[in-house]
Amino acid sequence: MSPTDPFRVLFVCTGNICRSPMAEVVFRDLAEHQGLGSHIVSTSAGTSEWHVGERADVRTIEALERRGYDGSHHRAKPFTAASFTDNDLIVALDRTHERILRQWARDEDQEGKVTLLLAYDRAAESLDVPDPYYADTATFDSVLAMIETASRGLFRQLEPALRSNRGLRAQPRTTPSQYTSPQN
Numbered sequence: 001m002s003p004t005d006p007f008r009v010l011f012v013c014t015g016n017i018c019r020s021p022m023a024e025v026v027f028r029d030l031a032e033h034q035g036l037g038s039h040i041v042s043t044s045a046g047t048s049e050w051h052v053g054e055r056a057d058v059r060t061i062e063a064l065e066r067r068g069y070d071g072s073h074h075r076a077k078p079f080t081a082a083s084f085t086d087n088d089l090i091v092a093l094d095r096t097h098e099r100i101l102r103q104w105a106r107d108e109d110q111e112g113k114v115t116l117l118l119a120y121d122r123a124a125e126s127l128d129v130p131d132p133y134y135a136d137t138a139t140f141d142s143v144l145a146m147i148e149t150a151s152r153g154l155f156r157q158l159e160p161a162l163r164s165n166r167g168l169r170a171q172p173r174t175t176p177s178q179y180t181s182p183q184n
Helices: 019-033 058-066 083-085 095-102 108-112 135-164
Strands: 005-013 038-044 089-092 113-115
Touching: 005 083, 005 095, 005 135, 019 058, 019 135, 058 135, 083 095, 083 113, 089 095, 095 113, 108 113
Parallel strands: 005 038, 005 089, 089 113
Antiparallel strands: none
């Protein structure tokens, strides 16, 4: 990756209609608000092909809207072998996804790209973002809040390297600093 190439982050859940689209949208918004929107590409995919081409679950879109995000343009896509090559970091939403992704990795470099989102939230009670698909509106909101917190932690880990590799100066923060670092 050259200093002019964007850093590519791929969020992965099962069907790519609930958790990973939330993470994709939240992380993209965070990068935009921190002045790094043109230096980070945030996308998402699913470990299954159940919903390929579909919009995010309507409850996902509504939860995002309630928090000021736009998830209306999302279309579900599957994780493919090329996803390892095309991305710098692959963020699993739960340990099942992490296990699947590590099994799909062809070598240590690909396996080393895989991480868990909630590893970037020290206060998280679990490393798994729960799947809200069979739950109520409140659960979608709760899952989104988890994703926001962990995304800020992940961004905090990436931001210094992104700024130094690209010769960028720190920008004033537009939101309160609520960052955490990953668990050991």
